[in-house]
Amino acid sequence: MAFSEKSLAFLFENRMHDSRAWYQEHKTQYQQYVAQPCKALIQQVQPYLAQIDPQISCTPRCMSRIYRDTRFSKDKSLFRTSFWCTFSRPRDGGEYPAFYFEAGQEGFSYGCGFYHASTVQMQLLRQMIQEQSPSYLAARQAMDSQQTFSLYGELYKRNHFPDAPSEQQDWLNRRNMGASCQSTDFPLLFSDALPQVLGEGYVQLTPFYRFLLNAAEQA
Template structure:
């Protein structure tokens, strides 16, 4: 009988909390069974249960329930970072199309840490080229974009760094809040982490991800335009 996702656990969150404080290899290896059973395994099961819904959104999504495919690594790459902590204290999954630069691709995501979880759709840190095409599409048909933006209603909120000065003066607020972003995501953030201890999390994520389909389709049109040879 296939194992189903039953929720995350306090033991798994305690592991993420403690790895933040005791960030060394000896401690991690001693507690690896907890990581594999209480963190990694639930993520794999969650990916499997979400996959049918996600493939209806985009048949080209990477859906393999594995680290470096849909699931993040617990080990941090410290080669080019001033932060030399070895292990992450938060864990996440993504659904996106395979690409050479994953930061450039719009992605659905779910992330959990010791004291909060969040989920949504957006970019990790996309390029100015992508955002310029996004802005051109808004300018081409503002009303069409505003219809797409309606899908990003509560419980989601728009986040991401904005330019200090507006790129266009006297632009309607409902467009300017998107137009002036350097990168963005639409997400839900909750500190009620006990909500992730139930299999109902699958229904919550499914409903939220489906709500954002109009935005995903819009961002994928931006990707198509970006990849058209000049």
């Protein structure tokens, strides 16, 4: 079961109404157009993720909730306008890198990274980069040999590593670390080919994931 234009249309209309009563009256549409395709996607990408790391959790619990957490937000809107799935090892009190997929009105994205890497994890990543560790070199080769994914993570306002080789600086000067593909290919989003594209992309990022995982395991 694939996503469709109705998936995004429901999220948009639900957000416009911003009403628990309206949502409850139309909950079957949410199940049909959003939740069920999400669950099907999770099942279809599971074999790819198991190939990368058997410890990655890949269950319906990986799907985002439709209700927003408004406790610490000025925006008190009740509902999300996008949906996502995140796949990582069980946290057990720690932060692990995750594979993810997210879709909304403006398109979709997928990739791998930390949601919010700790200071210690970023220090370990930088140490591996500066030491030219095999894990980092494999990750960089994986990134350099493709054109689908780009590094993400807020950059420092000034260069903290001016003496580092130029090819390392884009990695070293980030507050967080991940790799992402941003797409507006709605025909792909609404097609049965989406799970395979995501799965093959995740596999392509395996060396990058292992680089991040090394830092998570050492922290």
